[in-house]
Amino acid sequence: MKPNSLSIITLSLLVPKTATSVPPSCPDYSEYSKTRHEPFSSGRYALSYARPPLQCRTFSSPEVESLITLMESEISDPDLYRLFQNTYPNTLDTAIRWRGNSSTNPLEELTFIITGDIDAMWLRDSANQLQSYLPLLASSNSSLSSLFRGVINLQSRYLLTSSPYCNSFQPPSESRIPPSANSAADSDDVFPPYDPSRVFECKYELDSLAAFLQLSVSYIQATGDADFFSSSLTWLPALKAVLETARSMQTPTYSPEGSVLPSPYRFTRLTRRQTETLSNDGLGGPVASGTGLIRSAFRPSDDSTLHQFLIPSNMMFARYLGLAASSIVERCFGDEDAGSEFASALLKFSSDLRSAIETHGVVPVPVLAADGSATRTETVYAYEVDGFGSANLMDDANVPSLLSAPLFGYLAASDPAYRRTRERILSQAANGYFMKGPVISAVGGPHAGPGMAWPMASIVRIMTSDDDDEIAGALKELLASTDGLGLMHESVNTFDASKWTRQWFSWANGLFGQMILDLRARKPHILRQNFQ
DSSP, X not given: OOOOOSSOOOOTTOOXXXXXSSOTTSOXXXXXXXXXXSSOOSSTTOOOOOSOOGGGOSOOOHHHHHHHHHHTTTOOOHHHHHHHHHHTTHHHHHTEEEEEEOSSOTTOEEEEEOOBSSSSEEHHHHHXXXXXXXXXXXXXXSHHHHHHHHHXXXXXXXXXXXXXXXXXXXXXXXXXXXXXXXXXXXXXXEESOOOTTTXXXXXXXXXXXXXXXXXXXXXXXXXXXXXXXXXXXXXXXXXXXXXXXXXXXXXXXXXXXXXXXXXXXXXXXXXSOGGGSOHXXXXXXXXXXXXXXXXXXXXXXXXXXXXXXXXXXXXXXXXXXXXXXXXXIHHHHTTSHHHHHHHHHHHHHHHHHHHHHXXXXXXXXXXXXXXXXXXXXXXXXXXXXXXXXXXXXXXXXXXXXXXXXXXXXXXXXXXXXXXXXXXXXXXXXTOTTEEOOSSOOEEOOTTTOTTEEOHHHHHHHHHTOOOHHHHHHHHHHHHTTSTTSOSOOSEEEXXXXXXXXXXXXXXXXXXXXXXXXXXXXXXXXXXTSOOO
């Protein structure tokens, strides 16, 4: 379980510094990131310089450093530049826990990336932590490209040898880093069973499988490196494991005769938090047959689903399954009849899943007048459905979310159903997890609770908006939300910026940098504004 308390307590998960290439004299970034360091930015927020000393950084990229220097002339506001300067390289500076090669195949690169303040590798987080560096992947020969290949290879190993139902994993044996203890998982009853020396936590999340596809597709699209996939001994088997898992999780709760079907996955945990376990003795909420949707036991926030057909995760899976089929399987394995047939099967699965989303994930909602009376109905995307007619009309802050659907390319930001959905998501009157306040107003979720807005959701709002005023307003709030530390937190109290969760959240930091580069391409005039 990721931390979700206002009192930030660093998990005692970091192994001794001798297990990394960072000198033992370097500070523990879990503590370093909680205090302010000079030189401060010259803006009103006097933001800390949060990058660790040069010798204490876990990876160095000349391309990244050149871009950071270049952006100083393109970002006018000193606080905004400091945020970019701190956040964009944060994964490279702090989270590349180990790099090396497989003990059984010296040509197989491996990269173990931690999330930040938790010394484990999430499929979702590690894929997203590298997304911000995609514009710098000019070829397959760069050190950044090696990082991508190393993560893809290690994710393939996790899917094949640990469990495709699990979401976060321990260091590879080659690293000689000892496994981390996860006290929150001590009382797990999970099926299929897993080895805790390999798995950190085993919450089945459909978006974790989609993240493997996303990272693979992103890499080949950026580099054109088809040889990497065609020569890999593990990538295609891992893809088949992903497909088999997704198909198994289309299993409904009941047979046509009414008997309860065996579930491919179960999860229970002794906990005080409802979102940390599944109802019905680990089965989760019932789902109907014949929908074509894929179940997800947990959300991208690592919180349990209310209804297991999680629409944003189905959207993301459909999107990247189709792209993996066309850009990798057809290209790298299409010369073989079996490869061509497999690509066709993937494309059909993707198409069928899209149809299922549009059939079951779009639901009618009343449009209310000022007096609360319903004037008409309109259709929007539900966050979760069960196939029986029930729908959860909310959104959560983590990606994939409904708000982020254009970001991962499922649909266009101009799509009418998306526009209606977006309006509800960003309304406190229609979304119980839209958190509003004078510091920051953004989508939150059950993971951090009411009153805690997620900067990640504000970043996604910016990246899916074409409205200059909306973008500038959200940027101002992000500048005000760091408590002077100059990093993106997991969540922030909407009335008090000094109350927040997670001081070291590498994915959110990288996403902020990714957003700045997106604005540089779409709306460079906004980066020239002064927000003082």
